[in-house]
Amino acid sequence: MSVSHFRKQSLLFLLTVLLLSLPFGFPQTAKAQEFDRMHYIYDDAHLLTSEEAVELQTLAADLGGQRETSFIILTLNGTDGKDIVQYVEDYYDDNAPGYDQPHGNTAILAIDMQERDIYLAGFKKAEQYLNDGRLDVIREEITPALSDGQYFQAFSQFLNISYEYMGQEPTSDSGGYTDYGSSGGYVGQNSYETGSDAENIFFQWWFQLISSLVVAGFVVTIMANRSGGRVTVNGQTYMDRNKSRVLSKYDNFTHQTVTRQRKPQNNSSSGGGGGITGGGHSHSGSRGKF
Amino acid sequence: MILHYKCPGCGSDMSFDAESGALSCQSCGRHENIENYPEELKSLRFSEDEANEYHCENCGAVLITDTETAATHCSFCGAGVVIADRLSGNLAPSKVIPFMISKEQATTAFQKWCRKGLLTPKGFMNGDRIKSMTGLYVPFWLYDLNSKVQVNATGTKVRTYTQGDYIYTETKYYDVFRDINLDYVKIPVDASEKMNDGLMDKLEPYPYDQLKDFKTPYLAGYLAEKYNYSHEELLPRAKDKISDYIESYIQSTLTGYHSIRIRDKQIDTKNQKSDYVLLPVWLVSYDYNHSNYIFAMNGQTGKVVGKPPISKGKVASWFSGIAVGTFFALKCVSYFMGGGF
Ligand SMILES: [Zn+2]
Ligand SMILES: [Zn+2]
Numbered sequence: 001m002s003v004s005h006f007r008k009q010s011l012l013f014l015l016t017v018l019l020l021s022l023p024f025g026f027p028q029t030a031k032a033q034e035f036d037r038m039h040y041i042y043d044d045a046h047l048l049t050s051e052e053a054v055e056l057q058t059l060a061a062d063l064g065g066q067r068e069t070s071f072i073i074l075t076l077n078g079t080d081g082k083d084i085v086q087y088v089e090d091y092y093d094d095n096a097p098g099y100d101q102p103h104g105n106t107a108i109l110a111i112d113m114q115e116r117d118i119y120l121a122g123f124k125k126a127e128q129y130l131n132d133g134r135l136d137v138i139r140e141e142i143t144p145a146l147s148d149g150q151y152f153q154a155f156s157q158f159l160n161i162s163y164e165y166m167g168q169e170p171t172s173d174s175g176g177y178t179d180y181g182s183s184g185g186y187v188g189q190n191s192y193e194t195g196s197d198a199e200n201i202f203f204q205w206w207f208q209l210i211s212s213l214v215v216a217g218f219v220v221t222i223m224a225n226r227s228g229g230r231v232t233v234n235g236q237t238y239m240d241r242n243k244s245r246v247l248s249k250y251d252n253f254t255h256q257t258v259t260r261q262r263k264p265q266n267n268s269s270s271g272g273g274g275g276i277t278g279g280g281h282s283h284s285g286s287r288g289k290f
Numbered sequence: 291m292i293l294h295y296k297c298p299g300c301g302s303d304m305s306f307d308a309e310s311g312a313l314s315c316q317s318c319g320r321h322e323n324i325e326n327y328p329e330e331l332k333s334l335r336f337s338e339d340e341a342n343e344y345h346c347e348n349c350g351a352v353l354i355t356d357t358e359t360a361a362t363h364c365s366f367c368g369a370g371v372v373i374a375d376r377l378s379g380n381l382a383p384s385k386v387i388p389f390m391i392s393k394e395q396a397t398t399a400f401q402k403w404c405r406k407g408l409l410t411p412k413g414f415m416n417g418d419r420i421k422s423m424t425g426l427y428v429p430f431w432l433y434d435l436n437s438k439v440q441v442n443a444t445g446t447k448v449r450t451y452t453q454g455d456y457i458y459t460e461t462k463y464y465d466v467f468r469d470i471n472l473d474y475v476k477i478p479v480d481a482s483e484k485m486n487d488g489l490m491d492k493l494e495p496y497p498y499d500q501l502k503d504f505k506t507p508y509l510a511g512y513l514a515e516k517y518n519y520s521h522e523e524l525l526p527r528a529k530d531k532i533s534d535y536i537e538s539y540i541q542s543t544l545t546g547y548h549s550i551r552i553r554d555k556q557i558d559t560k561n562q563k564s565d566y567v568l569l570p571v572w573l574v575s576y577d578y579n580h581s582n583y584i585f586a587m588n589g590q591t592g593k594v595v596g597k598p599p600i601s602k603g604k605v606a607s608w609f610s611g612i613a614v615g616t617f618f619a620l621k622c623v624s625y626f627m628g629g630g631f
Contacts, residue, residue, distance in 0.1 A: 229595030235535030
């Protein structure tokens with residue numbers, strides 16, 4: 001019988017491992033596979049010459065590589081009847097862009113020529129680094145060029161400023177953007193020191209390892225303590241329900257205090273910050289007209 | 291078995307006068323009507339030639355059984371016992387829960403329990419090293435406790451709302467009072483010196499519907515440990531046992547607040563009644579790896595308690611299994627949250 005017990009135990013273990021490793025076997029959805037995650041410029045409204053498009057593609061790949069983020073530019077002629085925010089959210093859900101994985105770090109600049117809408121969105125790491133305030137700054141910075149029809153200039157500005165912001169932790173500086181100039185001259189912080197999602201402790205392997213050891217230690221300790229039997233009675237076991245009760249009580253309101261706090265600063269007039277996509281991805285955002 | 295009546299005036303024994311149908315005290319001459327004689331002064335005592343007391347010369351255990359049963363070995367250490375006394379005049383238990391599980395059933399149940407141990411060494415799991423299996427009546431005091439609780443507290447309810455450019459946090463303060471009556475009945479506290487208190491607590495609950503009026507024949511074939519502590523001595527432990535119950539009951543009446551701060555709490559617990567009872571326990575002495583392990587089994591429900599040996603190898607394999615599993619699970623979660631694998 002000890003053999004059968006041992007088998008049961010190892011079977012259980014094997015099953016657990018199998019179960020846990022299952023998700024890796026799932027094929028990615030067909031749609032996500034069609035999408036080329038190395039392609040960043042989608043000029044459906046034909047605003048760029050092919051040289052310009054190539055140059056922006058190169059710049060996006062270069063800057064994005066250093067920040068481990070997909071910088072995507074979409075130019076649209078109509079948004080299938082959707083609102084531009086909805087369009088961008090669906091775009092992220094359906095195409096699953098990201099630097100090193102589907103639904104990864106992504107910053108999207110979308111402009112719609114029909115409504116003359118502009119929307120910027122940041123996902124994952126870009127949601128934190130390109131928060132609503134920072135996206136507002138970028139949007140305000142590039143809107144004049146867009147209104148002038150200087151699309152190439154506006155798009156390269158977007159890439160450069162986003163790149164800069166992706167290199168600075170978003171502390172309390174949200175408004176404090178210094179002018180980085182509009183040309184491609186970005187300063188040389190040539191590598192991003194801590195790897196992707198450094199700020200989220202949950203993604204750190206050492207954190208995961210320590211948690212696993214703590215959980216295992218906890219469970220085994222409980223098992224060891226329970227091996228000797230445990231207390232299975234509680235207050236209900238011995239209480240005489242007929243006689244035990246609240247004899248009298250009161251809840252008298254005495255006084256109240258009210259404190260007030262200024263609401264966190266909203267986005268600028270045009271509004272439309274971040275949100276959550278239908279697929280459950282939260283993001284930052286900034287919308288406006290040009 | 292003899293009923294004893296203690297004189298409410300001087301404390302000596304009263305005797306029943308058949309002619310007058312009343313109780314009379316030899317020393318102070320007091321008379322009491324038997325109908326309205328207070329229950330708590332009545333006690334049951336062993337009569338002559340009814341029960342014997344044995345002493346273990348090795349561990350000092352004091353055991354009792356009926357005169358028909360010849361006790362030879364100590365239930366706790368297995369050493370020989372010597373007869374010490376006739377038990378006449380000693381306090382007898384008022385109630386008993388008889389053994390429900392026979393020795394054979396107890397042995398089978400114990401072996402089954404051994405097999406279930408997830409951390410016990412393989413050699414232990416066979417359950418074939420039972421050295422002895424002894425049915426023992428363990429002395430308990432069953433307390434009926436009444437607690438009067440009065441609690442004064444300050445509760446707060448918090449509400450936030452937005453108006454204009456501001457977020458307002460409104461905190462309402464309440465003066466809260468609760469007057470609670472709590473009755474806990476038959477709280478068992480073992481009056482045995484030999485039995486580990488923690489072990490005995492884990493054996494609960496006992497099916498109280500099986501409580502029978504004590505009669506000496508229930509002892510036939512079994513040993514009972516003689517009680518070592520009086521109900522006065524153990525009352526603090528009974529109160530301690532219900533203190534957590536009282537706390538959680540108080541908490542359950544203070545709901546609906548965001549925070550509650552208790553300013554004043556009065557708990558007055560009184561002993562309403564305490565009964566000397568015998569509860570059935572199978573003691574299993576088990577030999578493993580040259581060490582002796584003692585387990586206890588509830589003689590009515592079959593619940594087993596006691597510290598089995600722990601296999602280091604099994605602990606290690608469970609530990610690493612769970613750690614690896616959790617690590618993979620976390621990796622998966624982080625992967626789906628977009629943190630990379
Ligand atoms: Zn008297
Ligand atoms: Zn002994």
